[in-house]
Amino acid sequence: MDFSLLGPISVTTGSGELALGPAKRRSVLALLLLQPNTTVPLEQLIDSLWEDEPPEHARTVVQGHVSRLRATLAGGGAEAYGIELATHGSAYLLRLPEELIDAHRFGELVALARPEAAPRDAVPLLREALGLWRGPALTGTVTSPPFAAAAHALEEQRLTATEALARAHGALGEHEQAAAILYTAAVNNPLREGMVAELMRALFRTGRQSDAMEWFHRTRRLLDEDLGVGPGARLKQAYEEILRAEEAGNAVAAAATAPVADGPADASPGAARTGAGVPERPVDPRVPAQAGSAPGGHSGTPARTNGPPPVPHLLPRPPARFLGREQQLAALTAVPRSALPGESPLAVVTGPAGVGKTACAVQWAHTYAGAFPDGQLFADLRGFNEGAAAEPVEILRDFLLALGTPPERVPTSAQSASALFRSLVAGRRLLVVLDNAESSAQVRPLLPGGPHCATVVTSRSRLDGLVATDCARPVALQALGAAEGVALLGAMLGAERVADDPDAARELVALCDGLPLALRAAAAQLTARPRWRLARLAAALRDERRRLALLSAEDTGVAAALRMSVARLSADDARLLSALAASADGHLNASVAAALAGSDPQRIQDGLDRLTEMHLVDEESTDVYTISTLTQLFARDEGPADGRSES
Missing domain, CATH: 1.10.8 (Helicase, Ruva Protein; domain 3)
Structure with missing residues (x-):
């Protein structure tokens, strides 16, 4: 069970995200998570939930939200995680292991990183920490001063970690990466002088003196116009350092490329493309979209930015104790190599629930991440989770933000967002991993079009549509020997x-x-x-x-995984699966299946084909089917769910 504060307030279990209810209930949970294992007085909750005078029944409202939260957590198996929402007089206590809270894990990772003393170790720690963020902190809470202050404090920690990551890259001589990291953050925080100062130094060390100086003058103008003050000491110091270095024959730039204490600097993957496609002036985020923009204020082409584009690293951590699958890993490796000129390679990893599709795809992605120096994107499409599958526009928004698109320029329609995504990545070497897909239609808007991009999709369905229309290469996973x-x-x-x-x-x-x-x-x-x-x-x-x-x-296991597969079946196919569970040894053909189901063999054949596509039965050869013992046991125990759609 994971609790998220670094983005939308959420609680996630192995079966999916728990339904937390309205904003005030999420806010109660957020306040308890901000003070874990500490009693929180009822009055503090009331003061935080109502910015103005609270209603007379405020105590009853809070008590009701706490009661519903307690039931929701219990339904998600909280007790097994050592989680308890307790009442202590007129106060509440959320008792839990703090490592279940993303903000706590974030703080621990940042504390472990030492960007100056051990930069090579600090980079993966800080990247993992920043990877925990899924949007603005405390999204979904009420807009009261206490929550605004808490969100601001968390955002400040994120910016500090971003600056630390840039310093670590700089200490390794990876100034292009440092500039890319700082650029996006500085655009979104234009008055953060320390960050702009470090961005100026990083740009200067990549040989882009004019860009560095322009950032100083731009920030000086903003400070004067917005706050009526001049540049602070850190900004002026960076400016003077660059001036002195230019006058001294770029001595600072030469010194910046010297080896660091913990080993020679690794070559930056993007070094050969320094300055490519970069305008001479940074974009002022206060300037509205120009005339001729697409509907909704979004330009038909990507917003031009100063500096190299961000390099997202969104892959989950590598699977623990991953073994075997050499044949499937080799098949994935062969997909990009066998693509025809101009094609964007696409592989579909398929197999039954619990066979390890995600682990295989993520293991391969980590192994070959170096072949995609412009970034790796990952998304769980939630095709076989509880609740609705992810909408493509939701995933595209996450991808576009990770690629540096300002939030106000992300299109609201899936078609426009897909077009912008393809345009942004057309010339990049990028890997996209789309996990847990429900259908080919869900995947298509998320496919990059560039010939140097590769996509790996995982699904319990064969996704024959992608094979037909996009030349996807299927990579089938079977049970282990x-x-x-x-x-x-x-x-x-x-x-x-x-x-x-x-x-x-x-x-x-x-x-x-x-x-x-x-x-x-x-x-x-x-x-x-x-x-x-x-x-x-x-x-x-x-x-x-x-x-x-x-x-x-x-809450993780074979039954939970199979339940999600069966939930996607029509009522007729679920009844057929339940009938097949009566097979004595799990081996059958269409005639045997028809006899078990009491139905017409031709109609049964269509149902068998659909169950095979979903990997709930396996077609060993023509008209020879098998159903695994675990699937039989599940179908016998659960039977077809009531109320399932007939379609």
Whole structure:
């Protein structure tokens, strides 16, 4: 369970995001999260929720919101995480491990980073910290002074971390990257003199003296017009340093390229493109869009910016204890290499729920991130989560912001946003990973068009439409074999523990149908019970009535994953799956399936094709189908859900 303050207020579990309700309820949760494991008086909550005089029934309203929050958290499995929303007299206490709060993790990562003393270590720490942000802090709370102050404090920490990341890159001699990081932040915070001063130095060290000087004069004008003051000491010092360096024959620029203490500077991936496509003057964010803009105030072409474009690194962290899949990783590597001239390579990683599609795609993306120096984008399309799948315009907005588009220039329609996205990335070497896609239609607006861009999509559906219209290369994932499954258990539990009980380890792989998700859940059960031998869990899993429950870790497990797949079926197909669960050995053909379902074989054939496309059954050869044991158990236990759409 993860709590988010660095963006929209949210609570996420393995099954998706919890429904938190209206702004005041989210605000109550935010205030409790800002003071975790601390009693928060009811009066403080009331004062924070109502900017003006609170209503007479304010206490009752707050108590109602707390009660609903408590029920929502309980429904999300809060107790298993050690989370409790307790009442102490006229105060409330949210007791939880603080590492579940993104703002706490952000602060810890920033504290660990030492940009000057250990810049090479600081860069990944600070990038991970800044990657936790999903938008303006405390989005969705009420607009009262206490929340505005708290949001401002968090935003100040983000800017400080951004400056620290730029200093770390600068210490490594990576001045282009430092300038790119500072540029976007400085455009959005034009009166932050310290940041502008560091941007001036970074620009100067890349040989762009005129740009650096223009930033000084622009900021000086803004200070005079908006605040009626002149430049401060830090801004003037940076200006004077650049003037002296120019007069001394660019001595400062030469010194800036010297090796740093912790090793020689790595070459910046974008160094060969210094200054390409950069205008002579920085964009003034206060100037409105020019005449001829697209509807809604958005220009038909990307906004011109000073300095290199941002280089987003949005990939999730690499999967833990990732093993095997050499054939599929090689297939992904072959997709960009085999693309025809002018094509934008596209791969679709498909397979059943729990087979490890996301892990495979993310592992490959991290391995080959260096081949895409202009950035890596990632989005969860929520195709098989609870609730509605992500709208393309929502994902495009995130991508455009990550690529440096000012928020006011992001189009509101999916068509316009898609066109702007393709235009921005047309000449870049960029990787896009689209995880958990529901359909080809959801994916198409998110595809980059440039020949140097590559896209990897994961889905439980085969997405045949992308194969047909976009020449997508399918990369199918199957369940792990016995040896691979035992190796995964060894990686999770330790080789010695598995070696002590090799027969039980192989039986566990079989009982888990070779699914990595099920094997990881089994490993979690054994990790929590260090005295158990593997044979003890294998004996428990032989009981088919308990197997799915045991192959769950809190709210993550095979049953939860299958539930999301079945939820996307029509009522007829869900009933067919339930009928197939009665197969004695999981092997059948269309005639057997028709007999089990009591239906016409031709109609059943269409249903089997749809279930195969969703990887709920597997077509081994013509008219030979198999259904896994775990899918059978789930279909028997749950049956078709009531009220599912017939379409």
